[in-house]
Amino acid sequence: xxxxxxxxxxxxxxxxxxxxxxxxxxxxxxxxxxxxxxxxxxxxxxxxxxxxxxxxxxxxxxxxxxxxxxxxxxxxxxxxxxxxxxxxxxxxxxxxxxxxxxxxxxxxxxxxxxxxxxxxxxxxxxxxxxxxxxxxxxxxxxxxxxxxxxxxxxxxxxxxxxxxxxxxxxxxxxxxxxxxxxxxxxxxxxxxxxxxxxxxxxxxxxxxxxxxxxxxxxxxxxxxxxxxxxxxxxxxxxxxxxxxxxxxxxxxxxxxxxxxxxxxxxxxxxxxx
Amino acid sequence: xxxxxxxxxxxxxxxxxxxxxxxxxxxxxxxxxxxxxxxxxxxxxxxxxxxxxxxxxxxxxxxxxxxxxxxxxxxxxxxxxxxxxxxxxxxxxxxxxxxxxxxxxxxxxxxxxxxxxxxxxxxxxxxxxxxxxxxxx
Numbered sequence: 001x002x003x004x005x006x007x008x009x010x011x012x013x014x015x016x017x018x019x020x021x022x023x024x025x026x027x028x029x030x031x032x033x034x035x036x037x038x039x040x041x042x043x044x045x046x047x048x049x050x051x052x053x054x055x056x057x058x059x060x061x062x063x064x065x066x067x068x069x070x071x072x073x074x075x076x077x078x079x080x081x082x083x084x085x086x087x088x089x090x091x092x093x094x095x096x097x098x099x100x101x102x103x104x105x106x107x108x109x110x111x112x113x114x115x116x117x118x119x120x121x122x123x124x125x126x127x128x129x130x131x132x133x134x135x136x137x138x139x140x141x142x143x144x145x146x147x148x149x150x151x152x153x154x155x156x157x158x159x160x161x162x163x164x165x166x167x168x169x170x171x172x173x174x175x176x177x178x179x180x181x182x183x184x185x186x187x188x189x190x191x192x193x194x195x196x197x198x199x200x201x202x203x204x205x206x207x208x209x210x211x212x213x214x215x216x217x218x219x220x221x222x223x224x225x226x227x228x229x230x231x232x233x234x235x236x237x238x239x240x241x242x243x244x245x246x247x248x249x250x251x252x253x254x255x256x257x258x259x260x261x262x263x264x265x266x267x268x269x270x271x272x273x
Numbered sequence: 274x275x276x277x278x279x280x281x282x283x284x285x286x287x288x289x290x291x292x293x294x295x296x297x298x299x300x301x302x303x304x305x306x307x308x309x310x311x312x313x314x315x316x317x318x319x320x321x322x323x324x325x326x327x328x329x330x331x332x333x334x335x336x337x338x339x340x341x342x343x344x345x346x347x348x349x350x351x352x353x354x355x356x357x358x359x360x361x362x363x364x365x366x367x368x369x370x371x372x373x374x375x376x377x378x379x380x381x382x383x384x385x386x387x388x389x390x391x392x393x394x395x396x397x398x399x400x401x402x403x404x405x406x407x408x409x410x
Contacts, residue, residue, distance in 0.1 A: 103302060109299055143350060144350075248354065251353065252349075253323050258322035259323075260325070260327070261303070263381070264304060264345070265377055266376065267303075
């Protein structure tokens with residue numbers, strides 16, 4: 001009994017402020033419910049509208065709206081057709097095994113961009129620029145992460161023969177039969193991770209996104225990923241984005257402002273800043 | 274005696290509770306899903322900043338010593354979409370806070386619940402992965 005008292009006293013001394021709750025959580029959940037910074041969870045909203053997709057006066061699909069989703073979060077493989085697996089080259093498997101030991105190096109945790117096609121769970125919207133004759137650019141405005149935009153040339157130009165690698169690459173786009181926005185991108189750097197699993201790519205990455213508004217509230221993104229440096233063959237993943245609630249707009253998200261990631265867990269910034 | 278025994282029992286319960294957690298990526302690298310805390314104090318600072326809003330709580334122990342806790346919650350945009358503003362929590366508010374403690378750094382928490390002295394419960398979210406605007410695909 002004396003030993004018991006000593007142990008109990010030790011617990012009380014070492015954790016004076018931390019009143020441990022004990023009890024097991026429900027199912028897979030920890031004792032206080034779902035983890036993650038509270039408030040990221042959004043209370044249930046009205047379901048997105050399911051009416052026909054709107055069209056511009058010339059009949060082209062209208063992509064207007066704030067969208068949520070449309071890209072991978074945990075694993076890009078979740079966008080594959082059922083039963084398929086990623087055609088990872090042995091080298092890519094090695095990279096993933098290494099990244100599994102240092103998941104805190106995922107660049108977006110340190111306020112670096114998420115690349116393509118990863119933008120979830122941050123909202124985005126399409127903004128078209130045009131002259132009186134024709135579209136010139138499409139921009140994808142991303143709330144996070146990081147607060148940034150992609151520039152897609154819609155004027156018929158081709159990719160330059162040589163490109164310096166960048167996070168979002170060089171994008172050209174067009175509408176396919178007025179139903180689908182096609183975005184063809186090359187010139188990526190190899191820095192971003194496709195997902196939390198650390199699925200890798202190389203500077204040979206070539207993505208072809210096909211954005212189709214299948215109804216008023218749903219935007220389908222079919223992305224063909226071709227990267228002979230990381231995968232044995234091209235493959236296609238599909239993710240759906242959902243129209244945000246009426247009145248919702250893109251908001252500011254300056255990740256670099258006060259990023260304290262790493263301190264609580266004792267992790268070093270792999271980018272050294 | 275009964276109380277101390279209770280603490281010990283709670284401690285054993287705690288050891289078992291972390292097994293098999295499927296934790297949010299950045300959460301699990303920073304916070305311990307089995308290490309919960311519950312404390313009361315006064316809000317001493319609010320940082321309405323990205324990527325996470327933080328508020329700081331001064332906790333006074335029985336000896337009068339003040340310890341400041343750094344409390345992490347969601348992003349400003351996610352909180353705003355849940356009805357918060359930068360004025361929801363104010364310096365000087367007396368709060369009761371529950372959450373998960375940091376893995377390494379002392380006096381840091383990932384918050385699950387904030388209850389103010391006048392009884393307002395500041396969180397009432399549904400369980401989604403950390404999507405500001407809805408469940409990610």
